[in-house]
Amino acid sequence: MGELELLRCLQRGGSWSDISAAVADVWLRQFGCRSVTIVCAVAGGGISGLQYRRGDDDQFQAMAMQLSGGLSVFVSPRLFRQLFASAGVELKHCELFHWPDLLCGLVVESGDGLQPGAELRGLLESVSRSLLSAAAGRAVLLADPARMEALAEFAAGAGHEINNPLATIIGQAQLQLRGDAGMDLRQSLETIGAQAWRIRDMIGNTMLFARPPEPHVQPFRLRGLLDECAGALRQTAAAGVSVGSHCEGDPELTADRAQLGVLICHLLRNGCEALRGASRSGTVVVSGRAVEDCVELSVEDNGPGLSSAEVLRHAFDPFYSGRSAGRGLGFGLCVSWRIVRQHGGGICLENLPHGGVCCRISLPQRPPVL
Secondary structure, three states: OOHHHHHHHHHHOEEHHHHHHHHHHHHHHHHOOOEEEEEEEEHHHEEEEEEEEEOOOOOEEEEEEOOOOOHHHHOOHHHHHHHHHHOOOOOOOEEEEEEOOOOEEEEEEOOOOOOOOHHHHHHHHHHHHHHHHOEEOOOOEOOOHHHHHHHHHHHHHHHHHHHHHHHHHHHHHHHHHOOOOOHHHHHHHHHHHHHHHHHHHHHHHHHHHHOOOOOOOEEEEHHHHHHHHHHHHHHHOOOOEEEEEEEOOOOEEEEOHHHHHHHHHHHHHHHHHHHHHOOOOEEEEEEEEEEOOEEEEEEEEOOOOOOOHHHHHHOOOOOOOEHHHOEOOOOHHHHHHHHHHHOOOEEEEEEOOOOOEEEEEEEEOOOOOO
């Protein structure tokens, strides 16, 4: 693969196998590395691995790897190393790149070729990240970090500009309501005020996404939080929709309890709305468990699923709604992504084989050391 093909992948993206080959090519050909191993999360909480080595004819060979692990492998550096140790990969002469936001990682084995300096190695890491984030056709849906950050910047500016005229509209509507307006006019003014407040709430969510408060972390037990969130959604769920919670043991984690409550409620509400939008009964369940030094959460429903490729592509985008698919995404997944990233975790979304959607999350039990 030459430089032109590499540029094409950077500009247009490609399949996971094509992108992986492009990343391996950069390290193997340009810097004489012995091997490059790329791993990523797949549907069902599994892991897929591809190892590339240079052959005698200077062509590199790809080999699928049998790996066992879950989402937390991409959140915990210790579990990431254990993944390769259990597969018999010698890490003594390897450099590990570990990306929770992409739910993938890279292991580069040094060779006899030119060894890049720190600046060039940083550039290689950046190129590898850019390539892997552009891969299409993965079994799990990830938010594009670069796109999300760009949306956050836009949201911050737009929110400020919209709030000022919006405050004027609300104020004028309230002022007119104090007068002797007739019934029809009063109803119109009340509608204007209600819709303006709705816009203001949306702008508030936008600003929360763009400039979220720093997490206020403290230790707490997980089971109580899951039960609280499920109980809150149970009160507002439509008839025929059951909301439940399950926790293996009662693991402790140090995080912002209020923010995680918002995260879980957003995901539970999304599942409830999917069932209501499809006019069917069903269940929405949040589950939690400890996995080594991480906590894994999942919110699963048996609703209509995200059957449209377009909906899947935009599921983490602010305000995108796939109501034609029976599932209104709104702003909840976007805020959920932001909360997970603030806690150093990873999040993905996948359709279930039997129908419905599962959102999987892994969070470190302790805040990452920056």
